[in-house]
Amino acid sequence: MNILTEDIRAKKANKITWIGFFANLILTSVKLIAGIIGNSTAMIADAIHSLSDFTTDIIVLISFKIVRKPPDKDHNYGHGKFETLATTIIGITLFVVGLGILYSSGENIYSAILLKTNLESPRIIALVTALLSMITKEILFRITLKEGEEINSPAVIANAWHHRSDAFSSIGTFIGIGGAILLGDNWRVLDPIAATIVSIFIMKTAYSISIGSIKELLEESLDDSTNKNILKIIENINQVRSPHELKTRKVGNKIIIDIHINVKNNLSIVEAHEINNEIERKIKKIYGDNTIINIHTEPENE
Known part of the structure; x- marks a missing residue:
């Protein structure tokens, strides 16, 4: 925000x-x-x-x-x-x-x-x-x-x-x-x-x-329903593999999301970056533009 x-x-x-x-x-x-x-x-x-x-x-x-x-x-x-x-x-x-x-x-x-x-x-x-x-x-x-x-x-x-x-x-x-x-x-x-x-x-x-x-x-995570919905949004994005290590919390009226995703090994940095951008756009569309999203991108074989 x-x-x-x-x-x-x-x-x-x-x-x-x-x-x-x-x-x-x-x-x-x-x-x-x-x-x-x-x-x-x-x-x-x-x-x-x-x-x-x-x-x-x-x-x-x-x-x-x-x-x-x-x-x-x-x-x-x-x-x-x-x-x-x-x-x-x-x-x-x-x-x-x-x-x-x-x-x-x-x-x-x-x-x-x-x-x-x-x-x-x-x-x-x-x-x-x-x-x-x-x-x-x-x-x-x-x-x-x-x-x-x-x-x-x-x-x-x-x-x-x-x-x-x-x-x-x-x-x-x-x-x-x-x-x-x-x-x-x-x-x-x-x-x-x-x-x-x-x-x-x-x-x-x-x-x-x-x-x-x-x-x-006390840094309690968001409720199970919200966490499952966040994972569902990310899973439905093309070329994203196995989203994991989801961590969520609130700071005032904004939420903070940390997530790990896997992508194909042969993707370029630019392509992987665009996937991250799409994740951010779709999550912010639902949870607000002030949502903070940290994405750790890993090659598929990890």
Whole structure:
């Protein structure tokens, strides 16, 4: 992928991330105030979740500032791994937030059920704020996911799912607060129960976000289906014999392929070179112009 295209990707990623950043700034402030005034532990937990979005937004902005740089002597394959690292950090941050909410809500449930502590009833302001958050975060999820898929950015897509997890969080909060308000004193425990359910959803989302990027950082090869398809493309090219030693991996939004092929002994260097060019053209047609392909050509008798 050329520098101009990476620059465009970075600009698009930055634009959608800044939109999310300012939306999170407003939402976090409103949620925190509503949670305190409205006596809702679920809403305060939801506010903390939104606060974590600031961290991930900043991580995405910083990572794309690095990703847009061209390859250099220290990073011959470009800076795509910084985007992968950003995705991993987003996932881990989200998991820690979920764990914190789980612990806090668990304490409140323990106090209400086993210690018979009277929990304060949430107020309407917390319920209205939860509804506002649901709508806002779902809109942010949709526009961020669309942009992330358009520019093929794992970090932006991960950030989109962070928005979606916040929307789920607000749905759970809305149900818990609504139940606690409408069903009376004996049901106030629904508020921290809602926060507990939300925390589980958050941690599940965090796992989904981070597992792929962690595998990429550990240089795991592409999935079997992709590897088989790459071999099939190469095998179907005229005069290629026995493609072998296939190695694949990802660097950001690009894939890297290493392959050995055999050709007839009597081919000239020019003819063998043209075969390699054809391999590159056909693979890039399917996997993108930024795909990096290293081909080791050997005589047939080897």
